[in-house]
Amino acid sequence: MSRYPERVDVAIVGSGPAGATYARILSETAPELRIAMFEVGPTVSNPPGAHVKNIEDLEERSAAQRRSEGRSEAAAKLNSPVALAQGKRQSRPGTYLLPDDDFSVDGGDGMPVAAMSSNVGGMSAHWTGACPRPGESERISFLDATGELDELLGEAERLLGVTTDAFEGAPFSQLIRDRLAPVVDEGREPTTRVQRMPLAVRRRDNGRLVWSGSDVVLGDVTRENPNFELFDESLVTRTVIGDDGAAAGVEVRDLSEAGAGQLSVVAARVVVVAADALRTPQVLWASGVRPDALGRYLNDQSQVVFAARITGIEAPDGSTTAAKDKAAGAISETSGVSWVPYTDAKPFHGQIMQLDASPVPVAVDDAVIPGSIVGLGMFCAKELQRDDRVLFTDGHLDSYGMPAVRIHYTATDRDRAVMDAAEAELRTLGDAVGEPLDERVIRLPFGASLHYQGTTRMGETDDGESVCSPTSEVWGVPGLYVAGNGVIPTSTACNPTLTGVALAVKGARDVAAKLTVAPAAAAQATQH
Ligand code: FAD
CATH class of the missing domain: 3.50.50.60 (FAD/NAD(P)-binding domain)
Known part of the structure; x- marks a missing residue:
């Protein structure tokens, strides 16, 4: 029944x-x-x-x-999106990728790391x-x-x-915004100046964060x-x-x-x-x-990322964290998220996340002050094209027996120019915050934004x-x-x-x- x-x-x-x-x-x-x-x-x-x-x-x-992670084979997962730049086709925990044959059909760039979640709550879990x-x-x-x-x-x-206040007490959050403001805010309306990122997170009375x-x-x-x-x-x-x-x-x-x-x-x-x-x-x-x-x-938002360390600070309680002891890429209770809003003049959106560990390798004996490593990411707006699409073919089925999702997707010259501009902007922001952890700005494969x-x-x-x-x-x-x-x-x-x-x-x-x-x-x- x-x-x-x-x-x-x-x-x-x-x-x-x-x-x-x-x-x-x-x-x-x-x-x-x-x-x-x-x-x-x-x-x-x-x-x-x-x-x-x-x-x-x-x-x-x-x-x-x-x-x-659906019915796909269990695959290695990446906690930090930066690791995607190492060229591996891997997904974030809780998500799974389209099969190899389907992420790029009929030429073009494709979307190598297009991902989904199959669980109650979907990706919001x-x-x-x-x-x-x-x-x-x-x-x-x-x-x-x-x-x-x-x-x-x-x-x-x-x-x-x-x-906007869940990370109110995060050390260095305000310092980051104070350092970014002089290189971001000039000529911007108050609503598009650097500010706290609105987050779907609240802090319970006992101090614990609830996402x-x-x-x-x-x-x-x-x-x-x-x-x-x-x-x-x-x-x-x-x-x-x-x-x-x-x-x-x-x-x-x-x-x-x-x-x-x-x-x-x-x-x-x-x-x-x-x-x-x-x-x-x-x-x-x-x-x-x-x-x-x-x-x-x-349309997916192409992502460029960079990491910097805040210079000239001391750990609030004198404590530091050994880099090797932490899961790279985690935002913790001591960290915050800042926002550089999109404008038509600079058609990307910046998410600046304090991390407790480095998303790029640092020396194992390098002690990290929690919240002092800053991941800077730009999401770039895509030029819309009619032919960028998901498509289906009779008889080609996915692991659930549904018509398989296939993708045709191409970046335009304008898209590449916007990524170049976002990359330059990231270097400026990184220098304003402190010192870059790695000189390279990393472009993630298409599909990484999950947006x-x-x-x-x-x-x-x-x-x-x-x-x-x-x-x-x-x-x-x-x-x-x-x-x-x-x-x-x-x-x-x-x-x-x-x-x-x-x-x-x-x-x-x-x-x-x-x-x-x-x-x-x-x-x-x-x-x-
Ligand atoms: P989903 O949350 O994906 O839910 C769709 C559901 O439909 C899934 O549970 C799926 O299993 C179910 N479903 C599909 N087909 C069928 C079917 N045939 N029958 C029954 N059920 C079906 N977005 C942001 O805005 N801000 C962020 O900071 C952000 N960060 C992210 C970080 C990560 C690591 C991930 C994974 C995602 C992130 N996103 C972020 C994306 C965000 O989670 C999604 O935009 C959001 O969940 C989309 O909501 P939705 O309901 O449309 O789809």
């Missing part, structure tokens, strides 16, 4: 922050609606969707990361939590024209639990909603489209041990596909929803270049919504999750409005 309900009001595919946003907004505004959320991966943390960094036991944490707002041309002009965008971003900050994952987006209101159910280990193989061309439900394969691969159909009035920017197009394609714009305008966008992009009108409307409903398929970073139509350099969640808030409000009838309207309807 199937463990799934026969019928719900809203079926949500994917349990990352985008899917969780629909569940949360509907639980808050329309709790009478029956909601089922399907997630292909297992539950790896408690509450479901929680960030694995909140798991104190390191073995338990590694096990949770491994269980998020593994992310860094940087949540900057988009600026200048990163913003979506037609949502600014209606004055909505900032309100939606504010709501997204509420759902993700964004703060937001989908559990925070769902919140108690969703977990306590008797009309909400989350089904893990449940692969949505397609959206069912009714004879009238509207979404009518989902087909789900039960991957749990008890479910033994059984296939069921769950009827739904609305289907929300929030399966990440690579797999949302996959589900649509498998459902026969194949508008020409599907999968196109794929894939554009594949189910939103448009103001159905002009053939977008997949969905400003409310995220797929053009021409009533009741089918798409969610996540794939919906973002602009080229951005800022970390995209906040914007993806903001767009999901708007979509979820639209679903609530369509599926609920206000008492006055209902009374009026019965009088006719």
Whole structure:
């Protein structure tokens, strides 16, 4: 017997922050609606969707990361993105790569380290939590024209639990900003000057940091909603489209041990596909929803990184940390994150993270003052191209039996010029902070940012270049919504999750409005 309900009001595919946003907004505004959320991966943390960094036991944490890595063979993982520059195709803990044949098809640069996570919470169980707002041309002009965008971003900050003071006590954070300001701030508006990075992290009263994952987006209101159910280990193989061309439900394969691969159909009035920017197009394609714009305008933020050591400081309590004793690349309780916002004049976004250990090798007897090593990273905005895309081929399947995600992707001359400019900027910032640990600025392989966008992009009108409307409903398929970073139509350099969640808030409000009838309207309807 199937463990799934026969019928719900809203079926949500994917349990990352985008899917969780629909569940949360509907639980808050329309709790009478029956909601089922399907997630292909297992539950790896408690509450479901929680960030694995909140798991104190390191073995338990590694096990949770491994269980998020899909059905691919267990492969070596890289804690520091810098290690990617050594030329190995490896992924970060909790994520896994596309197979060798699929990351670069039909020539071009490809996206060698395009990655995914398959677990309750999706990538938000593994992310860094940087949540900057988009600026200048990163913003979506037609949502600014209606004055909505900032309100939606504010709501997204509420759902993700964004703060700017979690690292308040971090030694040297302010010092870094004081050293960067003279080389960054001149000629910039106050909003684009160097500042603290907004982060989806909070500090508990006992001092421990808690990283937001989908559990925070769902919140108690969703977990306590008797009309909400989350089904893990449940692969949505397609959206069912009714004879009238509207979404009518989902087909789900039960991957749990008890479910033994059984296939069921769950009827739904609305289907929300929030399966990440690579797999949302996959589900649509498998459902026969194949508008020409599907999968196109794929954009990743190319990343250049550098490391420096703050000079002229002493350890606050006289303590130092032997480099060899620390996991390279970890941000700890004593570290902070600063932000150099994107501007159109400098179309990249800087994330400056204090680390407790060096991301590049330092002498083993080199004692490191915690927080004194600074990783400087720039995310570069990509020139949008119609032919940069995810694509599918009949009969070529992935390890779940879904149409395999394949990528065609090419950097333009402008993209390379922006990377050159970002590289020069990093050297300036590194010199301002202290002394570089290594003279080289490192360019990471494409796909390293994990910030894939554009594949189910939103448009103001159905002009053939977008997949969905400003409310995220797929053009021409009533009741089918798409969610996540794939919906973002602009080229951005800022970390995209906040914007993806903001767009999901708007979509979820639209679903609530369509599926609920206000008492006055209902009374009026019965009088006719
Ligand atoms: P996801 O979180 O990827 O969730 C999608 C879910 O859908 C997955 O759980 C997947 O298993 C499920 N799914 C897919 N197909 C199906 C199917 N057919 N049936 C059922 N379920 C399915 N972003 C930032 O903005 N700031 C950062 O600082 C940042 N740092 C990051 C650091 C790391 C190490 C990683 C891994 C990611 C980082 N990101 C960051 C990216 C961020 O995590 C993602 O932008 C965000 O999680 C996207 O949310 P989403 O809900 O769209 O997709």
